[in-house]
Amino acid sequence: MRRPAAIAALIFALATPTLAAPPELTLPQGAGLSAHATNPATSYDLLTGPWHAGGGERRQLEGVRADSAWRLRANQMTTLQILADLREQIVAAGYLPLYECETDSCGGFDFRYALDLLPEPEMHVDLGDFRYLAASRGAEFLALTVSRSSESGFVHLTTLSAQAISTAQPSNPLQPDSPLPAPAPAPGLGPTLEANGAAVLEDLIFESGKVELEPAEFESLRALADYLSTRPEMRIALVGHTDTEGSLAGNIAISQKRAAAVRARLIADYGVTPAQISAEGAGWLAPRASNQTPEGRAKNRRVEVIITSTQD
Template identity: 30%
Template sequence: MQRIVTTTLLAISLCLSIAFTSAQAANAKDHPLINRFPGANIDQYEHLEYEEMSFILSKPYHKDGAWVADKILPVAGKVTYIYYKLPKTKSPLQVFRNYQKAIKKQNMTVLFNCERTCVNVNAGHLDHLYNNHQDFYFNYGFDQYIVAKRDNFYLSLIVNDGGVFQLVIEEETLNDDLISPIAEALASTGKIDLYGFHFDSGKSALKPESDSELAELATILNEHPALKIKIVGHTDNVGDSKANLKLSAARAKSVLNALVKNFNVNAANLSAEGQGETQPVDTNSTDMGRAKNRRVEIIAINPEVIYGGTANTYNTDHTTAEAAAEAQQEAPADNSGNIVDSAEEVVDKAEKVKDVAKRFKKFF
């Protein structure tokens, strides 16, 4: 019974996966760099904010049991992959000639052009030359191939009996500053001491050099609108303890007001208080120790909403976990009383089937 149900679930998962891919392709649009050939339909579509792939700029050839090319151009940036199916009445040569003309009209520079039959090899066998780690679908002959460039846009087209395999990369530098150290600390420990808020001695007004720290904290709060934090001011032990307590509270309040007024952070998610000199993190007997004690502490009331630094990741995983728990409670049992399949297993198997189906399709 378990085998039958599992097989059925896998079949359903595969159907849903195929349906999702078709729906994604149906909602996809041509890349603005170049239009599709009239009558062509998008069969597969993928878009990535950042990836590196390679363009083949010389005729591939077989050497020592492998396909190689003397000129390969790696390009990184936004990647758009589209596979178009063509009307049966249109020949690949007709389509390729039209694309060549369109590229010329777009004032693009042709980096490489290889006409039929460019190389007698299945286009899918050149994955390593494309640096195709995403396993984009390339198939049929490597018959007609062109690479062109305009500004920071790179375009390649393979046109064959299967249709048009289009790759566009908008070259750009990777934004590798997406994971904030503040967000990481709040997500992992629930708090962080910040030293980027600057005040004059004995004063509570924020100095202009505090703006960068404020901006980073505000970005986290605005990206995670459910996140609630407590802003806690701390001082060293120099001066009167009651005055230090009052000063620390005023400084925390200044940070709160700046977040709300200057960065549109939701005030309902913020609270402020002062602890004065009561919670030192280092000795007050040295200048360095006192400097460490003068700080603004950020405490996350609900750090779980950050989960890995991105709200989307948390929402997705959280929803999946809830769905898995519900599915497991409702899952049918076999005669021995065992659950047939947990929701996690179904999701995992569906992903494996999807991957196998995609790879299997490449060979036909």
């Protein structure tokens, strides 16, 4: 049984008398409002496509904005289950979906940190399990982000009543209720590897301080296995990386063990030939972001795949 989230409509209605009524969503039972903020006049970039090397598609808006975050305590629904019901309610309220994605298809870490969300702990986003929906109804826009921790679900809703609208491509302006062009697909893991020589496996999940890979299906591993099956001559190395917490020697050991766990999963579950993969650890010697912030440290904790050679 669920309870109506009438508080959502109430707080948005109080934000400003010119803001049109947002969809009155029904959240799962036990959902509690953890944070709310309003701004009577602001700019907002609504993400409308996946993040890739050149950035992400977005719609630049100006108007009245409201943000709310809910925590679904002791809720074991998947992010898809949470989002699917809310999406159905949003569509029933007359909104047109503009873009929807899940973790890797969104663009992983870069997409998540392009989202302008209320901060932790009010809104928690697991970098390996989040979903996003953007939608519009005339000059009303919304962005819905859903994620979860091991024990709770999290929902973030941004609504914006647009007063002035522009697009990221001013030479081809769009009206507020015009359908957006289909975004160009993000390059797959194989093309990224061949173009750059390396790619980050963004969706991998390790418990804090642990070296075992969680028992889940990871799209990046499936994509890597599929690619290697078509390129039997390819040799790759999985390289683990950490943030700067702890000693270098300890972090190198942890990062190597995590890379080894990924290698073992690829061989055991995806049938990759063992000779094609090695596992190495770099510790905190190759950061891709500053270790001075939580976001930067999270970005640095990763496993990358790099091409080492091809065997003719």
